[in-house]
Amino acid sequence: xxxxxxxxxxxxxxxxxxxxxxxxxxxxxxxxxxxxxxxxxxxxxxxxxxxxxxxxxxxxxxxxxxxxxxxxxxxxxxxxxxxxxxxxxxxxxxxxxxxxxxxxxxxxxxxxxxxxxxxxxxxxxxxxxxxxxxxxxxxxxxxxxxxxxxxxxxxxxxxxxxxxxxxxxxxxxxxxxxxxxxxxxxxxxxxxxxxxxxxxxxxxxxxxxxxxxxxxx
Amino acid sequence: xxxxxxxxxxxxxxxxxxxxxxxxxxxxxxxxxxxxxxxxxxxxxxxxxxxxxxxxxxxxxxxxxxxxxxxxxxxxxxxxxxxxxxxxxxxxxxxxxxxxxxxxxxxxxxxxxxxxxxxxxxxxxxxxxxxxxxxxxxxxxxxxxxxxxxxxxxxxxxxxxxxxxxxxxxxxxxxxxxxxxxxxxxxxxxxxxxxxxxxxxxxxxxxxxxxxxxxxxxxxxxxxxxxxxxxxxxxxxxxxxxxxxxxxxxxxxxxxxxxxxxxxxxxxxxxxxxxxxxxxxxxxxxxxxxxxxxxxxxxxxxxxxxxxxxxxxxxxxxxxxxxxxxxxxxxxxxxxxxxxxxxxxxxxxxxxxxxxxxxxxxxxxxxxxxxxxxxxxxxxxxxxxxxxxxxxxxxxxxxxxxxxxxxxxxxxxxxxxxxxxxxxxxxxxxxxxxxxxxxxxxxxxxxxxxxxxxxxxxxxxxxxxxxxxxxxxxxxxxxxxxxxxxxxxxxxxxxxxxxxxxxxxxxxxxxxxxxxxxxxxxxxxxxxxxxxxx
Numbered sequence: 082x083x084x085x086x087x088x089x090x091x092x093x094x095x096x097x098x099x100x101x102x103x104x105x106x107x108x109x110x111x112x113x114x115x116x117x118x119x120x121x122x123x124x125x126x127x128x129x130x131x132x133x134x135x136x137x138x139x140x141x142x143x144x145x146x147x148x149x150x151x152x153x154x155x156x157x158x159x160x161x162x163x164x165x166x167x168x169x170x171x172x173x174x175x176x177x178x179x180x181x182x183x184x185x186x187x188x189x190x191x192x193x194x195x196x197x198x199x200x201x202x203x204x205x206x207x208x209x210x211x212x213x214x215x216x217x218x219x220x221x222x223x224x225x226x227x228x229x230x231x232x233x234x235x236x237x238x239x240x241x242x243x244x245x246x247x248x249x250x251x252x253x254x255x256x257x258x259x260x261x262x263x264x265x266x267x268x269x270x271x272x273x274x275x276x277x278x279x280x281x282x283x284x285x286x287x288x289x290x291x292x293x294x295x296x297x298x
Numbered sequence: 299x300x301x302x303x304x305x306x307x308x309x310x311x312x313x314x315x316x317x318x319x320x321x322x323x324x325x326x327x328x329x330x331x332x333x334x335x336x337x338x339x340x341x342x343x344x345x346x347x348x349x350x351x352x353x354x355x356x357x358x359x360x361x362x363x364x365x366x367x368x369x370x371x372x373x374x375x376x377x378x379x380x381x382x383x384x385x386x387x388x389x390x391x392x393x394x395x396x397x398x399x400x401x402x403x404x405x406x407x408x409x410x411x412x413x414x415x416x417x418x419x420x421x422x423x424x425x426x427x428x429x430x431x432x433x434x435x436x437x438x439x440x441x442x443x444x445x446x447x448x449x450x451x452x453x454x455x456x457x458x459x460x461x462x463x464x465x466x467x468x469x470x471x472x473x474x475x476x477x478x479x480x481x482x483x484x485x486x487x488x489x490x491x492x493x494x495x496x497x498x499x500x501x502x503x504x505x506x507x508x509x510x511x512x513x514x515x516x517x518x519x520x521x522x523x524x525x526x527x528x529x530x531x532x533x534x535x536x537x538x539x540x541x542x543x544x545x546x547x548x549x550x551x552x553x554x555x556x557x558x559x560x561x562x563x564x565x566x567x568x569x570x571x572x573x574x575x576x577x578x579x580x581x582x583x584x585x586x587x588x589x590x591x592x593x594x595x596x597x598x599x600x601x602x603x604x605x606x607x608x609x610x611x612x613x614x615x616x617x618x619x620x621x622x623x624x625x626x627x628x629x630x631x632x633x634x635x636x637x638x639x640x641x642x643x644x645x646x647x648x649x650x651x652x653x654x655x656x657x658x659x660x661x662x663x664x665x666x667x668x669x670x671x672x673x674x675x676x677x678x679x680x681x682x683x684x685x686x687x688x689x690x691x692x693x694x695x696x697x698x699x700x701x702x703x704x705x706x707x708x709x710x711x712x713x714x715x716x717x718x719x720x721x722x723x724x725x726x727x728x729x730x731x732x733x734x735x736x737x738x739x740x741x742x743x744x745x746x747x748x749x750x751x752x753x754x755x756x757x758x759x760x761x762x763x764x765x766x767x768x769x770x771x772x773x774x775x776x777x778x779x780x781x782x783x784x785x786x787x788x789x790x791x792x793x794x795x796x797x798x799x800x801x802x803x804x805x806x807x808x809x810x811x812x813x814x815x816x817x818x819x820x821x822x823x824x825x826x827x828x829x830x831x832x
Contacts, residue, residue, distance in 0.1 A: 113751070113753075114753075115753045167748060167752075167754070167756070168748055168749060168752040168753065168754065169752075169753045169754070170752075170753045170754035170783050252785070252787070252817070252819040252820075253817065253819065
């Protein structure tokens with residue numbers, strides 16, 4: 082309970098500090114949000130979206146789940162995406178994975194984790210499809226990183242295929258899709274794919290070879 | 299529409315419309331209706347000819363052609379054609395300007411040719427553009443006109459010709475002064491016959507015996523009128539209806555006499571340019587009147603059959619061509635006789651044809667017997683038809699469906715009552731068209747999609763954007779404050795007027811300067827490049 086009390090106290094402290102420097106801060110924010118970014122990241126406590134991107138409240142719409150998944154039938158992420166793109170007029174959608182991701186590590190192991198095994202089934206497929214390439218790699222750590230990266234690319238691809246993004250691209254070059262990885266060791270974001278804003282660019286990036294390694298087609 | 303109340307029973311008796319019924323599928327009903335129509339048509343033909351300053355035979359010739367020729371070519375099942383009260387002024391003026399009826403006749407034939415050409419050019423499509431409210435107003439106005447105009451004949455005041463539909467009458471009375479005068483000049487015998495006939499016509503559907511009910515009520519009241527008058531005469535009573543209140547067939551001296559009395563056209567008049575201009579006017583006005591009658595008759599049809607309008611113009615043209623050659627007045631589709639036809643239970647074009655045959659038979663064989671018919675009995679038939687055309691429920695319905703429908707409806711009625719059918723309907727069409735344009739220009743031009751309060755305000759443009767929407771669209775675009783983000787999606791728009799396109803592209807530049815993020819989706823670019831200034 083002490084822990085819990087601590088965050089309540091933190092909150093009071095934070096409000097005090099903010100209001101001291103900008104008395105109208107909460108008034109402004111309460112009027113509505115016009116975020117520029119949608120961040121789809123991992124639930125991992127070490128990869129907090131606003132902190133690692135230096136964004137202020139009101140700037141970034143956030144969706145986080147285990148292993149930053151964009152699954153085509155997940156109403157949760159699709160709702161966030163639809164609301165973000167069609168109502169909030171989000172310009173950038175960022176899929177952010179991170180090295181050392183527990184979800185990816187679970188997918189690499191035998192499936193005895195419980196419910197989460199269903200959730201990360203897609204990552205197991207990526208591992209299976211890239212078995213030869215992965216086995217040829219030097220060490221476990223390198224393999225692990227590679228799977229994290231492939232997972233991010235797979236989610237960006239899934240994102241590009243959603244009706245929301247397809248309909249938006251039908252109207253113009255918006256939103257832009259990005260895929261990045263956060264390195265827990267250095268705190269740096271590494272760009273994997275940047276600025277997909279049309280089917281043409283998506284096709285150029287997702288070459289047949291890359292698609293084969295992501296989902297066998 | 300509830301105007302066709304008497305036919306509701308007819309619908310109940312017959313489960314399906316007579317689509318493939320052929321000519322004689324409803325021979326009994328059509329025959330019964332045709333007698334009533336012919337009896338009503340007879341004094342109308344004579345009265346219109348008289349008022350037009352034309353020989354009385356010419357009205358009968360036109361009525362007979364309207365029955366024996368037009369229905370065979372027309373696509374309408376219920377419309378009756380014949381000489382029209384709406385043409386009286388034009389015909390009267392043309393005859394006096396051309397200097398004789400025999401010179402006027404070639405103009406009628408030429409008018410027919412014009413109509414045929416118009417029909418072949420598919421000019422009849424305008425029928426589909428008569429606004430519903432105006433047509434409803436027209437039918438109601440005809441009903442009121444019949445009631446007001448025939449009320450004086452019902453009480454034996456025949457100062458005006460039978461079948462007039464104009465407000466200003468030739469005898470310098472108008473509809474209302476005539477009624478006022480009629481109060482001082484009622485004829486007791488005619489009034490008794492008229493009121494009794496009217497009461498019978500209203501009570502007829504309530505007669506318990508279906509056998510009696512099947513007998514045409516109109517024919518019954520005519521026979522009753524003749525019988526009562528014969529009784530008055532036999533009793534030597536003052537109630538006896540005088541000849542001026544009876545049908546007045548010209549004494550022609552037998553069939554040969556009738557044909558002898560018919561005027562032959564002067565064919566040399568085709569060289570006269572005035573004949574051509576008269577023909578043009580008559581052709582145009584007769585076509586309009588026919589199309590209005592056609593649309594009105596279609597609306598009265600209990601089976602809701604619709605009639606091809608361009609084919610009707612050809613049919614009417616053929617009728618007028620023959621009328622011109624055979625010494626007849628110009629004819630049109632006529633709504634009074636058509637509604638009497640519907641009201642009397644007519645179902646197919648057989649009734650219109652038979653009405654022509656009866657007219658011919660009347661004229662050739664029994665002209666004397668017709669002169670026994672009191673006009674007040676015929677007036678009762680038309681007043682009864684008038685009430686059916688103008689039931690109180692119609693006014694209640696028009697008031698209920700809203701101001702924008704009620705206004706053209708009511709103004710059409712007032713216009714027709716205070717002028718005449720043709721001028722009144724033109725005023726009504728003008729007002730009705732204006733109301734439609736006004737409403738159109740106020741129709742939504744930006745249809746919001748997405749929830750209120752969205753950062754991105756998304757709109758789809760309607761299927762059709764015309765210059766009428768221009769003001770509304772400009773106002774909408776003006777209303778977006780700086781900082782708004784607006785998306786206009788024209789991908790479902792089938793047609794955008796150039797005016798609108800220019801406006802949108804002009805605003806696209808303007809709004810950028812104003813700090814409004816305007817995104818156009820599927821809006822075609824201007825055919826001639828960007829508007830000036832951008």
